[in-house]
Amino acid sequence: MLLLLGxxxxxxxxxxQQPPTPRSKRLPVVRDSAAADxxxxxxxxxxxxxxxxxxxxxxxxxxxxxxxxxxTLLKARAARLSQDSELVGYDAMSHQRLSVGMGFGKLxxxxxxxxxxxxxxxxxxxxxxxxxxxxxxxxxxPIAPSTEAxxxxxxxxxxxxxxxxxxxxxxxxxxxxxxxxxxxNIARTQVDxxxxxxxxxxxxxxxxxxxxxxxxxxxLPDGKTIQLRELKIRPRQPxxxxxxxxxxxxxxxxxxxxxxxxxxxxxxxxxxxxEEDPKSMDDVPVWVKPMITPMKAEVSAIAxxxxxxxxxxxxxxxxxAEGEAQVSFMHVPFKVQE
Numbered sequence: 545m546l547l548l549l550g551x552x553x554x555x556x557x558x559x560x561q562q563p564p565t566p567r568s569k570r571l572p573v574v575r576d577s578a579a580a581d582x583x584x585x586x587x588x589x590x591x592x593x594x595x596x597x598x599x600x601x602x603x604x605x606x607x608x609x610x611x612x613x614x615x616t617l618l619k620a621r622a623a624r625l626s627q628d629s630e631l632v633g634y635d636a637m638s639h640q641r642l643s644v645g646m647g648f649g650k651l652x653x654x655x656x657x658x659x660x661x662x663x664x665x666x667x668x669x670x671x672x673x674x675x676x677x678x679x680x681x682x683x684x685x686p687i688a689p690s691t692e693a694x695x696x697x698x699x700x701x702x703x704x705x706x707x708x709x710x711x712x713x714x715x716x717x718x719x720x721x722x723x724x725x726x727x728x729n730i731a732r733t734q735v736d737x738x739x740x741x742x743x744x745x746x747x748x749x750x751x752x753x754x755x756x757x758x759x760x761x762x763x764l765p766d767g768k769t770i771q772l773r774e775l776k777i778r779p780r781q782p783x784x785x786x787x788x789x790x791x792x793x794x795x796x797x798x799x800x801x802x803x804x805x806x807x808x809x810x811x812x813x814x815x816x817x818x819e820e821d822p823k824s825m826d827d828v829p830v831w832v833k834p835m836i837t838p839m840k841a842e843v844s845a846i847a848x849x850x851x852x853x854x855x856x857x858x859x860x861x862x863x864x865a866e867g868e869a870q871v872s873f874m875h876v877p878f879k880v881q882e
Contacts, residue, residue, distance in 0.1 A: 596735050597750035609755035616775050616793055617754055620744055623798030624731055627718045631857055633669040638676075638713050641881045646687070649873050657876070658685040666714055674714050713882045715860050722800040724863055725846055740785045740807075743777045751786055753778050759795075764855050771795045777805065784811035789846075799858040803848040810842035810870075836871055843867040 597603075608614040641661045647654035662681040668674045714720075721731040723742060734746040743752045757774030764770065773795050779786035789805020814837065818825065825833070844867045851861040868877040 596737050596747045599747055599750045603750050607749035607753050609753065612756040612773070613754040613775060616756065616773055616795070616798075617744065619795075619798035620775070620791075620793045620800065621746065621798075623793075624722060624744055624800075625719075625733065628857065631670070633667070634716070634853075634859065635665070635667050636715055637679075638664050638666045638715060639882070640713050642878070644876060644878045647875050647877065654875075654877055655687065656684075657687050658683060660684075668714065668717060670718075674717060676714065722848075722860075723803060724848055724860075725843065725865065737785070740787070743787055743791070751780055753780060757790060766855060768855060770852065772801050779808045782809045784809055784816070794858060797858070799850070800848075801850045801858060803846070806845050807843045807867075810840045813839040813841060838870060838872070840870045841867070842869075 608617070639662070641659065643659045644657045645654040646657050660681070660683045663679045665677040665679060666674060667677075719730055721729055721742075723744065725740060732742070732745060735741045735748050735751065737751070741751045742748060743754075755776045755778070757776045759771065759773045761769055761771040771794070772792050775791045775793065776789075777791060778788055784807055786808045787805045788808045789803065791800065791805070792802035793799065794801055814825065828836075843865060845865065847862070847864045848860065849862040850858045853859055863882040864880070866877070866879040868875050870876075
């Protein structure tokens with residue numbers, strides 16, 4: 545059970561989302577206009593609806609610690625949903641590694657549960673799409689030795705590893721979410737507080753404050769000067785789906801260049817479930833509760849690096865994320881590298 549929990553959390557942490565807010569407490573529905581425009585069915589249309597707080601005049605005013613922070617955020621917000629018409633295609637090698645471990649207690653040594661690696665060549669062309677040529681993939685499961693009793697477990701994990709998304713990550717395509725984690729891989733226009741709240745999306749001022757940080761500039765061989773500026777993001781209140789960290793943007797284009805952030809606090813799974821339904825634990829036997837409490841999940845570090853190609857295209861080079869799931873005295877650390 546713990547193995548499956550850790551594996552499921554590690555594989556799906558990008559789309560982690562909170563259970564729906566009770567109807568009596570729900571805020572007005574906010575439709576994601578960008579995603580709704582592309583919805584092709586009623587099911588897709590409903591899925592693009594979300595909930596968020598209204599950005600009042602006071603919230604909009606005190607969200608920015610300085611005028612430059614407001615300018616940086618607004619430019620980054622516009623660039624996040626724009627598409628560079630000059631980029632017609634690319635050819636890249638994509639490498640991906642997923643590691644999941646297990647540990648007992650705070651002092652115990654973590655052991656590797658399984659590791660999955662994949663390498664592929666990705667070719668993308670505007671108007672055509674992406675072609676992924678898998679060059680190789682392998683999965684190691686050292687915790688399950690080659691015995692008949694573990695064959696089914698090994699087979700189940702390997703089947704999970706055959707997910708197309710683990711056969712090669714597409715570095716970039718139009719509409720991709722630059723921050724990588726939160727709301728899937730598609731950039732949504734507005735925030736949805738039932739998921740990870742994107743600090744750059746519309747409506748984020750109700751959840752975050754912004755402050756200008758450092759800046760740096762460098763000159764390219766052709767004489768062009770690139771200037772980068774840091775935007776520090778802080779949540780208005782600590783919550784599992786709110787981020788804290790540092791984002792860097794190109795001051796001219798507004799494109800993201802670097803990101804280093806984490807979730808402000810771990811996600812207490814039982815607390816979230818109880819908030820949704822106060823009777824959610826009533827069906828759990830009394831003797832079982834101590835065995836599965838506490839139950840938490842945390843994304844503790846996310847880092848994204850973009851590279852400047854041909855002197856004008858900011859495209860992702862490296863993406864890293866790590867965290868852990870905890871059940872009672874056992875914890876399942878994970879790390880994703882792309």
